[in-house]
Amino acid sequence: MPDILSLNSLYADICVTYATLSIIFFVLSRSEPFTFKGAHWKRIVFGVVAGFTALYLRNNRLVLVDDLSFSFEMLPMILVTFFGGWLSGLCSFIVAFLFSGMFTLNNLFIAIILCTLFTFRVWQRRKHRELYITIILVGIFRLALVSGIHGIDVPWSELIFYQIIAAGCMILCYHALNYKEMYMSKVFTIRVKAATDELTQINNRASIDYWLAQRQIQREACGLILLDIDNFKHVNDTLGHLAGDRVLIEVGRLLRHLTRNDDFAGRYGGEEFLVMTSNYDPDTLLAIAERIRKEVEDCLIILEDGRELKVTVSLDVSLYLPGMIIRKSLKLADLSLYEAKRQGKNRVVGSSILTLAALGDKRPPSRYP
The missing domain is CATH 1.10.1760 (Arp2/3 complex 21 kDa subunit ARPC3)
Structure with missing residues (x-):
């Protein structure tokens, strides 16, 4: 053989x-x-x-x-x-x-x-x-x-x-x-x-936390857009939780459609969403936020019983800069978002940190060899 x-x-x-x-x-x-x-x-x-x-x-x-x-x-x-x-x-x-x-x-x-x-x-x-x-x-x-x-x-x-x-x-x-x-x-x-968030089919809070942690570890600047649905509690109380779920689903769908492949959108919690992008130019971020606000405002939501509903959102634009604590950036965004709500809702506001955007080009040296 x-x-x-x-x-x-x-x-x-x-x-x-x-x-x-x-x-x-x-x-x-x-x-x-x-x-x-x-x-x-x-x-x-x-x-x-x-x-x-x-x-x-x-x-x-x-x-x-x-x-x-x-x-x-x-x-x-x-x-x-x-x-x-x-x-x-x-x-x-x-x-x-x-x-x-x-x-x-x-x-x-x-x-x-x-x-x-x-x-x-x-x-x-x-x-x-x-x-x-x-x-x-x-x-x-x-x-x-x-x-x-x-x-x-x-x-x-x-x-x-x-x-x-x-x-x-x-x-x-x-x-x-x-x-x-x-x-x-x-x-x-x-x-x-x-x-994935089971209801909205976009990234969930665990994915958001991971993405933010990666930016902090890699010390990379990024843009943060925090979005909150206006009068969401009123929708739940008057039209029911199924109507509230429908609103969340539609907002999630719009965010999937409006964000680019290299951007990241997720449900931050309740009626809050977070969009993160590698672009940290203030004018660009404000333009993105305004586009999201306008798209949501123009969106006609059809409920299961055939009724039509429109909602608005308030948005804050903030930044994460290398060397910062990521939670600090989110805290600043949350405070600015509260100010947007106080001013009358359905608007875009910018966090005070936007004035420091130029620091994103100057990544501080790593503390590790």
């Missing part, structure tokens, strides 16, 4: 196949679960890594004729097609094609298999049945190809044995990656729920 069929060689190929795809799958899932619908660059990276893995696996092959051999090189290409879609599968094939002799019988065979998977879009309706059908078709196609070629001295028993081992490796890696995908999806679902 050739060395390629020894347990050590087969076990090494299985480990390389799973370990490489598993690690890159995990790395690409750090910020969000990796799927065939994900960012193009992630799917390309997944495919390129699979392509180089295929090249490595090709070194340990069972040679049949000059340009035809059995190896595990096809396995990572098929697997990334199932999990990363056509883009990952195509990238893996291109890498393997360019560095393995290009127009060879092996590459032609792999291209036919991948084109079949692309045609049936196996990544969109990925089920165990599609995987097993693929394995059976690959095995039949391989053995049929071998049977039509003369000059092959490898016994059929070894060819069938190798095909069975390759199928077992495919099944093992597929189910392991499938389990990892489900696990990562659950992790991110739990993470989102833990960081």
Whole structure:
């Protein structure tokens, strides 16, 4: 029996196949679960890594004729097609094609298999049945190809044995990656729920506290816009808590719509919301706050019983500057917000700290080496 069929060689190929795809799958899932619908660059990276893995696996092959051999090189290409879609599968094939002799019988065979998977879009309706059908078709196609070629001295028993081992490796890696995908999806679902306010579906108080703590640790200046819904207690008392909940939901929706990707909006508590932005220019912050105030004022809220309601908000614009205690910044914002309420509500006021905005460009030296 050739060395390629020894347990050590087969076990090494299985480990390389799973370990490489598993690690890159995990790395690409750090910020969000990796799927065939994900960012193009992630799917390309997944495919390129699979392509180089295929090249490595090709070194340990069972040679049949000059340009035809059995190896595990096809396995990572098929697997990334199932999990990363056509883009990952195509990238893996291109890498393997360019560095393995290009127009060879092996590459032609792999291209036919991948084109079949692309045609049936196996990544969109990925089920165990599609995987097993693929394995059976690959095995039949391989053995049929071998049977039509003369000059092959490898016994059929070894060819069938190798095909069975390759199928077992495919099944093992597929189910392991499938389990990892489900696990990562659950992790991110739990993470989102833990960081999201259940009613308004924006960031909750725990997320706000974490974001503020990060700014203080990194000693980065940021803008703070504290928002309070005017006469919210009156809405609850006269129209009921369901109406109050509807108001909170609509304000949360507006904040999600009005804030940019690099901004941060969350429910600070009760009827108060907090918007934080890396921009700490006073004029820009006041303009953002005024836009929020106007959007809320113009928003027509439809209650469950069909009644229409309009609300207003009071906002304070403040800053966090490096070297300050973050709670001090929020305290100043809260005092200014109280002043806005006292002046008649539905207005934007600026905290006294805005006059010190220029200090945000002068980050004090860290106390730690």
